[in-house]
Amino acid sequence: MHNEPLAFRMRPLTLDEVVGHQDFIGPTTALYKMIHNGHVPSMLLYGEPGIGKTSIANAIAGSSKLPFFALNATRAGKKDVEDIVQEARISGKVLLFLDEIHRFNKLQQDTLLPHVENGSIVLIGATTENPYHDVNPAIRSRCGEIYQLKRLTIENIIALIQKALADDKRGLGKYHFALTEKQIELIAGAANGDARKALTLLESIYYASDEVDGQTIAADHIIEHLSSRIGVYGDKKGSHFYNLLSALQKSVRGSDTNAALYYLAHLLEIGDLVAVSRRLLVMAYEDIGLANPATGPHVLAAVQAAERLGLPEARIPLANAVIEMCLASKSNSAIVAIDAAIAAIHEGKTGDIPHHLRDAHYGGAKDLGHVGYQYPHHTPIGTFGGWVDQQYLPDELVGTEFYQPVIAGEEKRMAGIYEKLKSFHQHKK
Incomplete structure (x- = not known):
């Protein structure tokens, strides 16, 4: 058997081998076409990770015939960069x-960037983090395009597995390793769009299989066991994690219960209960808001229960909270109103507090x-409680309205009160 991992050996050598x-x-x-024409x-x-960034760089190198060097920014020093600059000369x-x-x-940038700019070094940078957030603008400006790679489809992963099974030189072809169509589909599904995981899992299954009559046969229970042990991609600080949080909030805001539960499940598998709980609390007040004021306390109770329970049981109260928010009436009037008030202050729309409101x-x-x-x-005014017609805003802002009610759920009743009180008020510009 080869010393290098299967995932390493199966990296494409040319663009035509890219899956x-x-x-x-x-x-x-x-x-x-540019690369094949020499540019x-x-x-x-x-x-x-595992989406194909390194493989594509290798394929470009194989198709371009340029001298190829690979560095990892976490380990490379100034000397490594200087060596490549010298080679470029x-x-x-x-x-x-x-x-x-x-x-x-x-320090690395200062050494490399002039040579990228003059074209003596062609730079292919790879990152798991959003380049607009985490890659230095000086580097971004010297890279003509930013390509966001999509996760591989199950069909792509199946094609990659079949290719590895058939390849006599770099793959497992010469070992007579047989898998059924159903087994290949199980491996592809478990890989979740990650080519490296798919090939690593395939190699592990090969080593866990038995040889029968000159052919290596994988047992279904071995494949199921190893497939179930593949972790969900994501970390607590990476761009993908924040994309998941964003997708969760937008799914709840869009009242898509199933999508929201999917993103919640993914986040909980990553394991950052604190960040998930914090986002759920924000959503209760930002997206549900005054349309269903009871949702905020309900979500807080669910979050507190989750913190006491810990994972995996924490998933139960949090799922309750997410489903309730998905199906609740929704209003963003509170966040819109407070942001409008903050914007007014930043724009200099301020004034003196009326004397009758000052501390006495x-x-x-x-x-x-x-x-x-x-x-x-x-x-007293009806069943409302108490109200008098007096000025509260500074003179310069009298008549300004930051709050615009959303006619939804419980806020419909509040909007009626708001409009009624406005009709009583005489302090308008």
């Missing part, structure tokens, strides 16, 4: 694949004119 990603590097794309542009490849042009490019420090709990307040406040509770 998936045909939308940006397939034979009909501009990038494919390789600097670029950034952005996507999840000798060869005229080299291709550099820089993995984890978002970790590139300023001290001797001398009357001498300063802090008088005239009318206590609303002394003037």
Whole structure:
């Protein structure tokens, strides 16, 4: 058996061997044609681990025939970069694949960037983090395109597994390893779009299989056991994690219960209960808001229960909270209103607090004119409680409305009260 892992051996050697990603590097794309015509542009490849960034860089190198070097920004030092710069001077042009490019420090950049700019080094950077957030603008500006790679489909992964099973030189072809169509589909599904996971799992299954009559046969229970042990991709600080949080909130906001539960499940598998709980609380007040005021306390209770229970039991109260929010009436009027008030302050729309609203709990307040406040509770108005017609906003802002009710759920009743009180009010511009 080979010393290198199967996932390493099966990396494509040319663009025509790339599985998936045909939308940006397939034979009909501009990038494919440029490379085959001898022009390789600097670029950034952005996507999840195992999605094919390194494989594509290798394939580009194999198709371009440029001298190829690979560095990882977390381990490379200034000397490594200087060596490649020197090679570029000798060869005229080299291709550099820089993995984890978002970790590139300023000293490395200062050494490399002038040579990327003059074209002697063609840079292919790879990152799992959003390049607009985490990659230095100086690097981004020198890379003509940023390609966001999509997760491979099950069909792509099946094609990759079949290719590995058939390949006599780099794959498992010469070992007479047989898998049924159903077994291949199970492996492909477990890989969840990750080519590296698929090939690593395939190799593990091979080693756990038995040889029968000259043929290696994998037992179903072995495949099911190993497939179930594949972890969900994601970490607590990466871009994918924040994308999951965003997808959860947008699914709840869109009242899609099943999508929201899917993203909640993914987040809980990653294991950051604190971040998930915090986001759920925000959503209760940002997206459900005044349309269903009881939702906030309900979600808080669910979050507190989850914190006491811990995972895996925490999934139960949190699922309750997510389903309730999905199916609740929704209003964002509160966040829109407070953001409008904050924006007004930033725009300089301020004024003096009316004298009758200022603190008067001290001797001398009357001498300063802090008088005239009318206590609303002394003037009942129907079943509402108490209300008096007096000015609360500064003179410069009288008549300004930050709050615009959403006619939904419980807020419909509140909107009626709001409009009624406005009709009583005489302090308008």
